Amino acid sequence: GAGVSQSPRYKVAKRGQDVALRCDPISGHVSLFWYQQALGQGPEFLTYFQNEAQLDKSGLPSDRFFAERPEGSVSTLKIQRTQQEDSAVYLCASSPVWPPGELFFGEGSRLTVL
Amino acid sequence: QQQVKQSPQSLIVQKGGISIINCAYENTAFDYFPWYQQFPGKGPALLIAIRPDVSEKKEGRFTISFNKSAKQFSLHIMDSQPGDSATYFCAASSNDYKLSFGAGTTVTVRA
Numbered sequence: 001g002a003g004v005s006q007s008p009r010y011k012v013a014k015r016g017q018d019v020a021l022r023c024d025p026i027s028g029h030v031s032l033f034w035y036q037q038a039l040g041q042g043p044e045f046l047t048y049f050q051n052e053a054q055l056d057k058s059g060l061p062s063d064r065f066f067a068e069r070p071e072g073s074v075s076t077l078k079i080q081r082t083q084q085e086d087s088a089v090y091l092c093a094s095s096p097v098w099p100p101g102e103l104f105f106g107e108g109s110r111l112t113v114l
Numbered sequence: 115q116q117q118v119k120q121s122p123q124s125l126i127v128q129k130g131g132i133s134i135i136n137c138a139y140e141n142t143a144f145d146y147f148p149w150y151q152q153f154p155g156k157g158p159a160l161l162i163a164i165r166p167d168v169s170e171k172k173e174g175r176f177t178i179s180f181n182k183s184a185k186q187f188s189l190h191i192m193d194s195q196p197g198d199s200a201t202y203f204c205a206a207s208s209n210d211y212k213l214s215f216g217a218g219t220t221v222t223v224r225a
Contacts, residue, residue, distance in 0.1 A: 004157070035213075042120075042203050042215030043158065056212065091157055100211050102148075105157030 002026075004106035006092050012112045013082045021077045021109045023092030031095040032075050033103060034067055038088045046090075049075065050098045061086075082113045117141055118206050120216025128224050133191040135219045137204035140185065144206040148213070149178065149189050152201045161202070162189075194223045 005024040013019050025032050030051055035043035036059075045059040051072035060067070064083075069075040079086055089110045093103040120137045127133045137147075145166055150158035164171045164178045164187065171178045177190040191198055201220045205213040 031211075040218070042118075042205075042217050043213070044215070045212040048211065056210065059212070093157070099209075102160045102163075103213070105150075105159065107155065107157050 004092055004094055004104055006090075006106040006109050008109060009107065010110050010112075012114065014114055015083060016081050018078065018080045019082055019111060021079075021090050021111070023075045023077070023094075023106060025073065025075070025092070025094030026096070026104055027073075029094035029096050029104075030072075030098045031100040031103075032069055033093045033095075033100070034075070034077050035091040035093065035105075036061075036088045037091055037108065043091055046077070048100075079111070082111075084113050087111055087113045116217065117214040118204055118216045120204050120219060122219060123217070124220040124222070126222045126224060127194045129194060129196060131194050131223075133189075133194050133198070133221050133223075135189045135202055135204065135221075136186065137188065137206075137216050138184075138186045139206050139214075141206070141208065141214075142185070143208040144214075145209070146207045147178070147180065147187050148205050149176075150203045150205060150215075152203065152218075158203060191221070194221075196223045196225050199223045 033048040034046040037043040047057040049069045064080045066078045089108040093105040148163035149161045152158040175192045180187045204216040
């Protein structure tokens with residue numbers, strides 16, 4: 001596709017369920033970032049990859065959050081035992097180069113935990 | 115702790131008017147200052163960016179002014195149009211490439 005694609009666009013989970021959010025970056029993009037955006041707030045950094053290498057995961061809120069990009073293209077953000085405070089929009093962004101230049105964001109996956 | 119403080123939270127401007135959004139930061143290691151535009155239900159899109167070696171950058175109707183000594187930067191939207199109605203985020207990063215975003219400014223342009 002022409003842009004960064006994220007799925008699902010909307011996810012409702014019961015507290016305690018595990019969820020997986022997928023990101024398809026623009027083809028050939030080396031850098032991939034995950035951000036969390038709470039309602040009415042700016043995005044907050046979670047983690048980033050250079051190809052398949054996860055270089056920084058300092059923004060992940062807890063060990064319930066896990067991200068991977070095993071083949072250097074598609075990435076998955078997994079949240080185990082979801083809590084209400086995990087409710088947010090999860091944004092994926094990619095850049096064609098490393099170090100990253102302009103980031104191209106997807107439309108996000110909105111997670112609601114009941 | 116929010117590393118980039120953005121104001122105002124919202125503003126309303128008449129068509130053809132000027133919108134001004136201000137941001138301030140503390141981390142002197144920041145060396146990249148982008149502005150993003152976000153429409154409801156969409157991801158942020160890069161509007162314009164500046165590095166601290168210049169004090170101003172203009173692209174079309176959008177201008178960034180940068181004051182390194184004051185650790186402040188601002189976005190000016192000239193000749194505001196209804197299509198500019200969106201939320202604008204300032205951001206900053208250093209050589210760790212992690213963008214720190216402001217809280218956002220919702221701009222409404224009245225026709």
